[in-house]
Amino acid sequence: MDAKEILLSHLRETIDLNTEQESIVLDSYKEKYLKKKEVLLFAGEISNHMQFIAKGCLRAYHMDEEAKEHIVQFGIEGWWVNDLYSYLTETPAKQFVQALEPTTVLQIHRDALNELYNKVPAIERFYRLKFEKAYVALQDRTINSMSKSAEERYLEFRSKYRSIEQRVPQYMIASYLGITPEFLSALRKKIK
Amino acid sequence: MDAKEILLSHLRETIDLNTEQESIVLDSYKEKYLKKKEVLLFAGEISNHMQFIAKGCLRAYHMDEEAKEHIVQFGIEGWWVNDLYSYLTETPAKQFVQALEPTTVLQIHRDALNELYNKVPAIERFYRLKFEKAYVALQDRTINSMSKSAEERYLEFRSKYRSIEQRVPQYMIASYLGITPEFLSALRKKIK
DNA sequence: CTTTAATCTTAAGGTGTCTTAAGAAATGGA
DNA sequence: TCCATTTCTTAAGACACCTTAAGATTAAAG
Numbered sequence: 001m002d003a004k005e006i007l008l009s010h011l012r013e014t015i016d017l018n019t020e021q022e023s024i025v026l027d028s029y030k031e032k033y034l035k036k037k038e039v040l041l042f043a044g045e046i047s048n049h050m051q052f053i054a055k056g057c058l059r060a061y062h063m064d065e066e067a068k069e070h071i072v073q074f075g076i077e078g079w080w081v082n083d084l085y086s087y088l089t090e091t092p093a094k095q096f097v098q099a100l101e102p103t104t105v106l107q108i109h110r111d112a113l114n115e116l117y118n119k120v121p122a123i124e125r126f127y128r129l130k131f132e133k134a135y136v137a138l139q140d141r142t143i144n145s146m147s148k149s150a151e152e153r154y155l156e157f158r159s160k161y162r163s164i165e166q167r168v169p170q171y172m173i174a175s176y177l178g179i180t181p182e183f184l185s186a187l188r189k190k191i192k
Numbered sequence: 193m194d195a196k197e198i199l200l201s202h203l204r205e206t207i208d209l210n211t212e213q214e215s216i217v218l219d220s221y222k223e224k225y226l227k228k229k230e231v232l233l234f235a236g237e238i239s240n241h242m243q244f245i246a247k248g249c250l251r252a253y254h255m256d257e258e259a260k261e262h263i264v265q266f267g268i269e270g271w272w273v274n275d276l277y278s279y280l281t282e283t284p285a286k287q288f289v290q291a292l293e294p295t296t297v298l299q300i301h302r303d304a305l306n307e308l309y310n311k312v313p314a315i316e317r318f319y320r321l322k323f324e325k326a327y328v329a330l331q332d333r334t335i336n337s338m339s340k341s342a343e344e345r346y347l348e349f350r351s352k353y354r355s356i357e358q359r360v361p362q363y364m365i366a367s368y369l370g371i372t373p374e375f376l377s378a379l380r381k382k383i384k
Numbered sequence: 385c386t387t388t389a390a391t392c393t394t395a396a397g398g399t400g401t402c403t404t405a406a407g408a409a410a411t412g413g414a
Numbered sequence: 415t416c417c418a419t420t421t422c423t424t425a426a427g428a429c430a431c432c433t434t435a436a437g438a439t440t441a442a443a444g
Contacts, residue, residue: 064339128320135327147256178338
């Protein structure tokens with residue numbers, strides 16, 4: 001299956017499109033190929049595209065004043081990964097987005113998407129639902145990190161995202177959980 | 193200004209409505225009055241309404257297994273406060289929503305809102321933009337709590353939400369920041 | 385007012401997680 | 415196959431933040 005077919009079946013999980021709409025929609029997205037470690041978005045740039053992962057794995061991370069990295073989100077096939085803040089407000093991104101594997105993404109420019117909202121209203125609904133889900137997932141994560149210990153968060157991450165756990169290095173999982181790799185290592189030893 | 197006029201001018205900040213649409217929209221919302229400490233949504237219930245604060249102050253909080261409260265969000269006039277997870281997925285709420293002052297909210301039921309999306313498409317756009325903003329604010333908060341110390345978070349809260357700081361007790365701010373009231377008290381002493 | 389409840393402060397001792405530093409193990413490139 | 419790089423582990427000391435408990439202040443209620 002090529003990248004656009006993957007996107008199409010992804011869209012079909014949520015909305016209905018007729019043949020004409022499908023071609024309008026697919027024409028609006030462009031494929032982009034990333035090597036491992038290649039950076040798709042740099043902090044400081046304005047994020048101008050929504051991007052769908054057709055194949056591969058990305059991470060979005062924030063770099064604080066002390067140059068420490070904090071992973072905000074992982075993404076694999078079928079996910080949308082971006083610095084939404086930058087995309088939505090058209091201000092410089094606070095996050096980097098980087099490929100952790102050779103990756104294929106489908107991008108749509110903000111302007112093209114806004115046009116598309118008018119041409120194909122179901123797409124506006126699609127993104128409204130995406131934002132709702134993204135919000136809900138993030139809220140869950142925020143509540144979790146407020147009320148749970150690192151050990152609990154790690155166990156939850158493992159059961160929820162086993163496929164991701166197997167694809168990314170452990171120190172990145174630590175970063176996602178908000179702990180140091182050393183401490184995660186100690187936790188794992190204790191758990192076994 | 194009565195509650196519905198407040199809502200109307202709130203909507204007008206984002207979308208345009210003609211007179212007919214305005215009346216369709218306003219008819220869909222119902223006023224509700226809350227006494228101080230009254231609970232608008234209990235954890236375990238399904239949240240069926242989007243709710244707009246016309247006057248007053250609410251908090252959304254999560255209660256963990258050890259019955260400790262964690263404030264997820266404050267809301268004052270002009271804000272929307274809810275357990276979006278419950279509302280969107282129609283599953284039992286994880287959060288309580290409670291009035292911290294005598295409060296007037298305008299509620300719209302999920303079914304009525306879904307109808308309204310079809311009758312007045314601008315409303316769908318309005319809520320899409322709301323969700324985008326909500327997401328962005330939450331992400332900001334999540335990144336913040338991952339990469340900043342309690343002291344930094346407190347100073348940021350103070351400069352960002354001074355109006356809220358003056359209206360709610362300090363131990364609730366501690367809860368929002370994810371620290372104990374004792375520790376916040378110590379921080380304040382140190383800062384002065 | 386007076387009383388009660390709510391909120392804030394202080395202080396001592398404890399715990400979770402971090403920092404630093406070093407080495408071991410795994411992975412990838414030539 | 416070997417070297418270089420990346421990733422993971424171990425361990426000791428440090429620090430941010432918590433727990434508990436008590437008392438002081440402030441606000442609410444009769």
